[in-house]
Amino acid sequence: MGSKVERYTYRIEWSEEDGVFVARCVEFPGLGGHGRSQEAALRQIKVAVAEALKWLRDDKREAPEPLGSKKFRGHLSLRVPPEVHRELAIKAAEEKVSINQLILSKII
Numbered sequence: 001m002g003s004k005v006e007r008y009t010y011r012i013e014w015s016e017e018d019g020v021f022v023a024r025c026v027e028f029p030g031l032g033g034h035g036r037s038q039e040a041a042l043r044q045i046k047v048a049v050a051e052a053l054k055w056l057r058d059d060k061r062e063a064p065e066p067l068g069s070k071k072f073r074g075h076l077s078l079r080v081p082p083e084v085h086r087e088l089a090i091k092a093a094e095e096k097v098s099i100n101q102l103i104l105s106k107i108i
Contacts, residue, residue, distance in 0.1 A: 004053060004063070004066075005046050005049050005050050005053065006046075007066040007068055007069065008025050008026070008027050008028070008049055008066050008067075009025065009026040009027060009066065009067045009068065010023055010024070010025055010026070010042060010045060010046075011023070011024050011026065012024075012038045012041050012042060015034070018034065020034045020035060020036060020041070021034060021035055021036070021037060021038050021040070021041035022034050022041060023035075023038075023041035023042050023044060023045035024045065025045055025048075025049050026067060027064040027065075027066060027067060028048075028049055028052055028064065031045060031048040031049060031052060032045065032048070033045030033046075033047070033048055078103075088102060088103065
């Protein structure tokens with residue numbers, strides 16, 4: 001498998017329902033692989049990603065950029081109802097932090 005396959009982001013979870021490990025690729029959400037071990041599931045999803053990359057290349061279509069290659073600014077825009085904004089402002093003031101610090105403390 002090509003090195004580009006290695007650059008994608010993978011997640012492996014146990015499926016109690018199926019009794020196997022299930023692997024997914026974040027950049028290719030429709031693909032999956034499974035196996036009795038995490039390693040087997042990872043091998044399967046990498047095969048699926050390699051095939052998807054080949055199909056995209058053959059169709060002269062662009063492959064998704066691996067998340068690890070993307071540059072993030074560290075800036076998010078979040079729209080909330082005015083009432084929620086007010087409540088956040090009050091909580092932030094009570095905790096003597098900025099709204100940004102308050103939200104960040106809740107999501108990490």
